[in-house]
Amino acid sequence: MLRLRWMRRKLRQPESKDLAVIDSIKAPDAVSVRRNTYVWTRRLLPWTFMAPAIAFLLFMFAYPLFSNVQMSVQHVTVGSFLTGIADYVGFDNYVDLFHDPLFLSSLQRTAVFTVFSIAGQMSIGMGLALFFWRAFPLSTALRALMLVPWLLPLVVSATIWQWMFDLDSGVINYVLTSLNIVPDRVPWITSVSFAMIATVITNIWVGIPFSMAVFYSGLQSLPREILEAAELDGASKWQRFWMVILPMLGPLTGIVFTLSVTYTVKVFDLIFILTGGGPANATQTLATYAYQRSFRNFDWGHGAAIGNILILIALGFAYFYLRSYRQSLQKEGAD
């Protein structure tokens, strides 16, 4: 029975070059016992390679995430960790959140932070990719150097920018006041109205190398003939970008966009170090708010609920990315 199922599966995969398929169809009865064990080892063999990875995924992702969902429907306190007992409260934690002004404003700030960060990263990244498109002396070395901000620990980046944004000794205020762009020093980190701008600027700086590198590789793979044809037809640089290059980069832009969204909604280190979510919650996003609820207020139930909402947001955008990834997998399988 099992063997039949296996054979049927094998036959459904015409690309399989496995000779065993043909053998097993005509297998004489005398060797069928041996074949059965052969089939079983063949079936189990892949799992011996994947077992550690699957065990790791189950232990480090499936189980913790399951317990996160469990916590989000419980009233969890410090005592719950000691006793292991927490009351089941149904969806109360979620309902509470949607009546919590700080949660709603954090949701809004997450959206603002994400939209402006991504707009900045993608447009500057695209501009730089276009600039570096045609090689010039030193262009390879310069491109490599630009990857540094992306590799730096976020803690370091946030610390540097904190120093540069410093009210009295920061270089940004010095330059702005010396050039008379602003009349007075700007309290970047400490004022409610500027803290979000400072975090967005820092996050754009961190994200530029990634979008530049991906757009650069996309530009390299564009077919030259079409671009040359557009040039011959008298299209201006501007027209070529908007009407030829951008449409051809469409799918790639979509991927960069979704990856950037899933990355940006979860930014924690950077905000936590730079402003700590303050002043007066001016830079509190869902990620930092979840941390505050769980690790500062020891209110694990609500913290878990915020986390699960954050997962839903990230995965909603991930759907588009996965769809395009699937298409590329199918192409790979067809080769």
Added chain:
Amino acid sequence: MQSYSLVRDLTKTLIGIIVVGLLLFPLYWMLNASLQPRTALLAAVPSWFPNPPIFSGYENAFATQGQSILTSCFVAVSSSLLSLVIAAPCAFALVTFRMRWATILIFALLLVQMIPNIVMANSLYTVFARANWLNTYQALILSDASLSCPFAILLIRAFMVTLPRTLTEAALVDGATYWGAFFRVILPLSRNGIVTAGLFCFLFAWSDFLYALTLSTKQKIVPITLSLYQFIGSHGTDWTSLMATAVLASLPPIILLLVGQRQIAAGLMGGAVKE
């Protein structure tokens, strides 16, 4: 005509240097601050060059951060090795055996990378609290490996897909088992892919801040990132030592970029975007 394009090229180089200079200015500013005395840093007009450079910040950083750097190295190396040991056979299986499960697993690997870290930190804290593993190395190493392992599997898989399938088949015909083919044929040939994955695993673990912050509650295990954060709190205005510590924390990524620039650029593509 020739000279025209040369001039244009050099203009582009000049603009390129200015742009990259602006983008990397924060790094220079960190280095600059790490070499200046406190009085110069708090002056109304900043000094654009350390004149003369002083090294007391670094002496201070080495004296207080040595232990943290060792901790970071140990945790990052262990979690990278763990990730690679788990990832390499799995990547081989995904490439070699055609299973319906393979696609599901690949999607799972992509999905788990998109789960916000704060959610994982929240969940892992409760799991490790129950297991009484808070403030242990194994908890931090496992958590850091969870940052890099899914990425490493996909990266090594993307590399192994480019190797001809006939290599494994030839080894099997010659009487090798699948494990034999993996160890003696595919693994040596995938060396570049594995090194790249290893670089990234190290970087992910080295840069981790959130797991260090949440999983160690007793100041027993303090990697350099956490140490830097605590430095901000305790030495508020000692920017010289703070920036010297930041320089030390950013050295490994910069060295890795210089050593493995090609690999890193390839990895950036391989893991994130499949052409």
